[in-house]
Amino acid sequence: MSKLASQSRSAIQWRVTTGSQAIDRATPQEVAVGLSFDGRPHTVLMATPDDVEDLARGFTVTEAVARPEDIMEVEVRETDLGLLADVKLKPGAIQRKARPRTLEGRSSCGLCGVQRLADAVRPLPRLEGAARVSHQAVQRAVDALGDVQALGRLTRATHAAAFADGKGALVMIREDVGRHNALDKLAGAMAREARDASEGFVLVTSRCSFEMVEKTVRMGCSILVAVSAPTDLAIRRAEEAGLTLVALARADGHTVFTYAERLLDAAPELV
Template sequence: MQRLPAHTRPAAQWRGRGGTQAIARAAPEEVAVGLSFDGRPHTVLMATPADLEDLAVGFTITEAVAGRADILGVTVEKSELGWLADVRLAPGTIQRKARPRTLEGRSSCGLCGVQRLADAVRPLPAVADGARVSHQAVQRAVDALEDAQVLGRATRATHAAALAGPDGTLRLVREDVGRHNALDKLAGAMARLDHDAADGFVLVTSRCSFEMVEKTVRMGGSILVAVSAPTDLAIQRAEGAGLTLVALARADGHAVFTRAERLFDAAPELV
């Protein structure tokens, strides 16, 4: 069984009516992960040290460094300062689409270190038609995600990204202190396990910024569901790429911002 990437730390908890008492809380690990391609350093991500091969593969795909077929393998090693993940690419693979970076990628930032405005918002491919999904299936996945977050339940300090089938059943879940990292880990796991993002939908626990839309599109997803609100640019990017964007997905419902034709209201006997 994989060790939970967290440590128990003491704290003093204050409550208005109960005063102060000693408690212990699980805190998720956050470490530096150096990502390189064929031995050439590219960026440093602040991430949770679990599923790092998934993270490396997913980052490669969602940042348009290379396609899944161009990835020959990933070597992950622990160092004194953190972790190193080196992605080996097929000979002749062109990396011109990768955003050049000069700084570390913080867990809260998807574009840290990008040097030019032109690299920040890049053209997106059009998504495939994908599956049609019921509103009830979306709610089924939202309800199930809480129990599926092992690290999140223990720490209340991480994000999750999940792949759900058309019926709302969760197929894959990945967690990280960074929302972009969690989605990249999901993308990598899907690529390694040959899961098709268009055969269902992607669900994230974070707010929906435009980078989350871009990564979902590059993963091949046609529907993205976020528990929090989208930015205006996220909506624009989703509409332009043909992605169905669902947000504010809570226990009592959700809002559809783009391409609502992929969602339908299931008949009572199908719920």
């Protein structure tokens, strides 16, 4: 971590009770990350410059460019204009057709530069087999998430994506200014460590748009938990792919929109 990828900035803070005062405020760094495959440029993402290798690996998997096992290495280098990440694929690997893009991807955008409607909403694999977890496990992960968001606590300006095991213990977390980037970083880290995403659930701090559903499905995870509300398309895509979609996950509970049978009223070992 590069000092949590933040920069201290001076500002004037105004409050109703105290008026104006000078403060220093930590802000998250955001840089251009050029992503290429075997030296062929594909897109430019605006991202936090931490875990860039994980970002490249995760993007490769969640955007259906190639399988995790087809990635030989990721070469990341720094330039005057930003970072360049080149994904080296195995010779002869079956490279899936990536969505063609014509402009940079903003940190808040999941489909920037996609040229055709057919590329925006593509067929998803159907999830086979699934973990079952308790409602209490979901709440355990939600309650723990705030304490492990180091960059988020410092800046109050980033998203997080985490993976929890079947008991709700947080196993891995990644942060970024972009919600899609955070989830891609998590996917990449899990792929790099060969961690089985079907053994737990994904938890994200952002709103649940359909792209977050798609990326979770392509990770091979059967349960997605989001702290904010889902869109109707996110729910429909979850239904089509066999994903359990849990949203509005707050301190006082959560709402299950699809495949609620995977959420148990008691811990699995007690059922």
